[in-house]
Amino acid sequence: MPRVRRIRAKLRWSNLYTFGCLRPNTVDEVPHPLQGPGYSRTVYCNQPQIHEKKSLFYCKNNISTTKYNAIMFFPKALFEQFRRVANIYFLLAACLSLSPISPFSPLSMIAPLAFVVGLSMAKEALEDSRRFLQDVKVNRRKASFHKGNGVFGLKSWQKIMVGDIVKVEKDQFFPADLLLLSSSYEDGICYVETMNLDGETNLKVKRSLEATFSLDNDGAFKDFSGTIRCEDPNPNLYTFVGNFEYERQVYPLDPGHILLRDSKLRNTEYVYGVVIFTGHDSKVMQNSTKSPSKRSRIEKKMDYIIYTLFSVLIAISFISSVGFVVKTKYETPKWWYLRPDQIEYQFDPKKLGFAGMSHLITALILYGYLIPISLYVSIEVVKVLQATFINQDLHMYDEETGTPAEARTSNLNEELGQVDTILSDKTGTLTCNQMDFLKCSIAGTSYGVRSSEVELAAAKQMATDLEEEDSDLSNFPMQKKGKAPWENVGRAEEIELETIVTSKDGEDQRPAIKGFGFDDNRLMNGNWSKDPNAEVILLFFRILAVCHTAIPELNEESNSCTYEAESPDEGAFLVAAREFGFEFYRRTQSSVVVRERISTSGQVVERDYKILNLLEFTSKRKRMSVIVRDEEGSIILFCKGADSIIFDRLSKNGKKYLETTSRHLNEYGEVGLRTLALAYRKLDEQEYSDWNNEFQKAKTAVGPDREAMLEKVSDSMERELILVGATAVEDKLQKGVPQCIDKLAQAGLKIWVLTGDKMETAINIGFACSLLRQGMKQICISTTNSESVINDGKEAIKSNILTQITNASQLMNLEKDPHAAFALIIDGKTLTYALEDDIKHQFLGLAVNCASVICCRVSPKQKALVTRLVKEGTGKTTLAIGDGANDVGMIQEADIGVGISGVEGMQAVMASDFSIAQFRFLERLLVVHGHWCYKRIAQMICYFFYKNIAFGLTIFYFEAFAGFSGQSVYNDWYMILFNVILTSLPVISLGVFEQDVPSEVCLQFPALYQQGPKNLFFDWYRILGWMGNGLYSSLAIFFLVIIIFYDQAFRLNGQTADMAAVGTTMFTCIIWAVNCQIALTMSHFTWIQHLFVWGSIASWYLFLLLYGMLSPHYSMTAYQILVEVLAPAPIYWTATILVTVTCNLPYLAHISFQRCFNPMDHHIIQEIKYYKKDVEDQHMWTRERSKARQETKIGFTARVEATIRQLKGKLQKKQTSGGGFSPS
Secondary structure, X not given: OOOOOOOOOOOOHHHOHHHHOOOOOXXXXXXXXXXXXXXXXXXXXXXXXXXXXHHHOOOOOOOOOOOOOOOOXXXXXXXXXXXXXXXXXXXXXXXXXXXXXXXXXXXXXXXHHHHHHHHHHHHHHHHHHHHHHHHHHHHOOEEEEEEEOOEEEEEEHHHOOOOOEEEEEOOOEOOOEEEEEEEOOOOOEEXXXXXXXXXXXOEEEEEOOHHHOOOOOHHHHOOXXXXXXXXXXXXXXXXXXXXXXXXXXXXXXXXXXXXXXXXXXXXXXXXXXXXXXOHHHOHHHHOOOOOOOOOOHHHHHHHHHHHHHHHHHHHHHHHHHHHXXXXXXXXXXXXXXXXXXXXXHHHOOOOHHHHHHHHHHHHHHHHHHHOOOHHHHHHHHHHHHHHHHHHOOXXXXXXXXXXXXXXXXXXXXXXXXXXXXXXXXXXXXXXXXXXXXXXXXXXXEEEOOOOOHHHHHHHHHHHHHHHHHHHHHOOOHHHOOOXXXXXXXXXXXXXXXXXXXXXXXXXXXXXXXXXXXXXXXXXXXXXXXXXXXXXXXXXXXXHHHHOOOOEEEEEOOOOEEEEEOOOHHHHHHHHHHHHHOEEEEEEOOOEEEEEEOOOOOOXXXXXXXXEEEEEOOOOOOOEEEEEEEOOOOOEEEEEEEOHHHHHOOEOHHHOOOHHHHHHHHHHHHXXXXXXXXXXXXXXXXXXXXXXXXXXXXXHHOXXXXXXXXXXXXXXXXXXXXXXXXXXXXXXXXXXXXXXXXXXXXXXXXXXXXXXXXXXXXXXXXXXXXXXXXXXOEEEEEOOOOOHHHHHOOHHHHXXXXXXXXXXXXXXXXXXXXXXXXEEEEEEHHHHHHXXXXXXXXXXXXXXXXXXXXXXXXXXXXXXXXXXXXXXXXHOOEEEXXXXXXXXXXXXXHOOEEEEEOOOOOOHHHHHOOEEEOXXXXXXXXXXXXHHHHHHHHHHHHHHHHHHHHXXXXXXXXXXXXXXXXXXXXXXHHHHHHHHHHHOHHHHHHHHHHOOOOOHHHHHHOHHHHHHOOOOOOOOHHHHHHHHHHHHHHHHHHHHHHHHHHOOOOOOOOOOOOOHHHHHHHHHHHHHHXXXXXXXXXXXXXXXXXXXXXXXXXXXXXXXXHHHXXXXXXXXXXXXXXXXXXXXXXXXXXXXXXXHHHHHHXXXXXXXXXXXXXXOOHHHHHHHHHHOOHXXXXXXXXXXXXXXXXXXXXXXXXXXXXXXXXXXXXXXXXXXXXXXXXXXX
């Protein structure tokens, strides 16, 4: 195969410190001493068949994320179904129905159970099949591998084996964990995107060993062989220990040599690698967890209700059996018409024990209607229909990608309405990871007139508040004169606010440029050259264009460059520099070329800056520097970094603009912008030569002190700096994210961010989406506070962390300001210790008391562990949301997992319970659908138990009148149709269509959501209340009917009613009572509900008519019962009306009293909407909306309120110091 051309002018990146510092001289490196447990893996490169031997057998490369498999589906699915207590009862009842003492036929008991369980299992199979199909799709991806003799071919991922040599091309995923052997770059580096592993879109640099540089084409692998000895499979993404034995040399391996499965090759034409870990041994799969079986809290609580009803069932069955035994012993022998001499064994007074036990079994089956088997089927149907509405909600449809929301499982719909804590990924979930250059400060002057999203929101809110103040003050005539000071200041403030709000009016006059949101004519189009500080501005632009590690890619059509940068901030700086007229154009082995347009004439000059040294940005250093030689021969150090770091390194004559720049930085920070300070230093030849000698010694040093030496030498150079200015970029959040977070915060939800990003990035994102704000006290828990602690061992580290947690908790307890807010920030390394058993509860106690929590540099496993800690430690519902494979663990661990259909992969979606296209749709999913589904399911279940108690207890009461004989007052068909047809559709319509308030009102009154987390509609008070209502209705129905019909002439000839007439009348009263009850329960009616409620009552009469027309052989005692017996009797109709009104009158009185004297939030809103006050009195509607917010310290609203408090405080001080204003 012809040798593929080398890329980008044969750049040897190892000459730059960014990459060179990662690779000391290989010959001096010492191999890792791989001994003991955990380091037993041996990989024979290019010899995969060896690993098939039993002693070396490694797992295959296929993966499975399904909950079931073909063999375990039936046993596991059956186990899932019989976790439901009611199903166990009905299984026992079905078995007992095979006995001769059963009051019902076996078919009538077995068929409903089989239908319920079968339907639920089919639903589980359908949902799991989607995961299976996605696994198949991944396993059948094709990869290029070495077949032998230097020839490469394709085979599916699932057939790749340990030891295989694979070739991965640009924009392809790595099929397994690989050791990088070579790449299309001459010195073996490649760029990797690890979004699916750690959520970061920034490109990572990986490099191969120098010994394998030459393996850069297919033919080079004809005779290649080597051996890798390394650590066993583990979930640690950021560590790797191993040795590579090649050509009689042993080379140590580290994480920089490893390409992990599910990461993607970027900006590199191809790489060759050898497979180390396959399938479930790969690090990404080691971080995954098994698909859990999730049940909602309401479903779990239903089990306790079933236990309660089952206890009632046993109690009344026992009472019935005792009564039967007493009757059998003392009265049965006297009932000559029962032929005591030929009595059956279960009625034999000589065998009372056996008679009692047989009747107990009969009673358990007979009174089984107390426990509704159709409840589970009805809930399944309702949940599927609810899921359909979620899927078809156009307000959660993303037009850009054509992606709708999807309820991937319908088991957890109601759980959406009870969420307490949201645990969110950052990159791709909250942010687009796109930065916009918005403002800058140069030579003490602030530039940039556009406003950030935070400024706009604050301005609008403050303007609204001022209007409301004016409106409120206008209601008090006596204060008109005294309001002058506030009025005057208010008007001035409104003018300022108007300027902010309208500052984007001209935004659309020029085409939008990705990464550049700056607008200020003083710097654009070369106008800066006329500024008195033009030389400082020139230096500012050159720092932006030169101080970075990015790679330009020339677009030949537009003749402009785009940039592949290590961070989005860096990319935004380069775009800004290009727009200002300083375009970074080309990078060679040792220099960067910038096209500079200095004059207003537009003339472009190419300037070459020779790179002497590059000192990279790290989270510890918080700065980056580049030392260059310009075309005039001057040596200059350009530096950019965190203002706290740069300001400490300024020379005495470099602080000219320090005060004004600091003020500008504070202003930028307050409006949510990410800031960096820029500085420079000019060097003479001798000074640089001496420093460079020291730097090269440190760079080539071998041993544990190498990094410390490099840092010390670098720090000595980054001193005596001269401040130039500062930048302010806006992290572009996904559309609607700040508003969504604000609404969720107002709904009372807590939000944690778990990200793989570094701490600085995570904090900046926190500011951008208002999880953090100026004035909020940050609690940073870290292990890097003291080097001595780290050297003292694990126990000392844990002790130090515990001390930090204790001190922070005490600080919070001593805080007197009611508006004070705390934010907890912790990194992954510290979290490792904080999640251990002896610390985790203290950590959780601190975290839940903070307004926001940000965990950075966390691995996928840690995300899952944090989620588990919050879920189990608080005992409240958790929701995890993410978009990458690194989020799968926490999505599966949380009570509810939400996957975002991101650009990269569908792993998070496939593991989720619900999927949405963007984070902003989470607001509607929870606040609207969650609220509705919770209330619907809660009311539906309560009503179900009510109607079954009302129905089932009448059978028990009749037993007392029938000598506890096991005789039912109802026809068998009545009992079968009660739950299946006559009362099923209304309760389903309640579960599907009920709305206490419309969707737009749910969003306007987010505090309504708290009804779910507080469980107001499914607490024991409400459940027992509905049960009590059922008990009352059963008593009213039975005894009123008995009293009305007892000793009363029923027919024209004076005959009294028989059992069939009494039973049918009683059943008619039940149908009317329970259907009228559900009509009273509903707040929202559609034609479907009217049809189902009143249609169910009509269907009862239709059934009686048709059933009575059948032959007496089939209809038995119900033959012509409606036409000939009931319909002609006025007492039948009178009793029906009287009993129905009596049953529903207490509930009607209860809700009337509640609405008048103790209304709930939705009652007030319903009344406002009913009288159209929301239209006629907008001021009142706005006031009520402002009340309907949970008190929160995060989100835009909290940030705006804090800003308003500061402003009012300043105004109050001005008024006080000025002695007030004289009235005009």
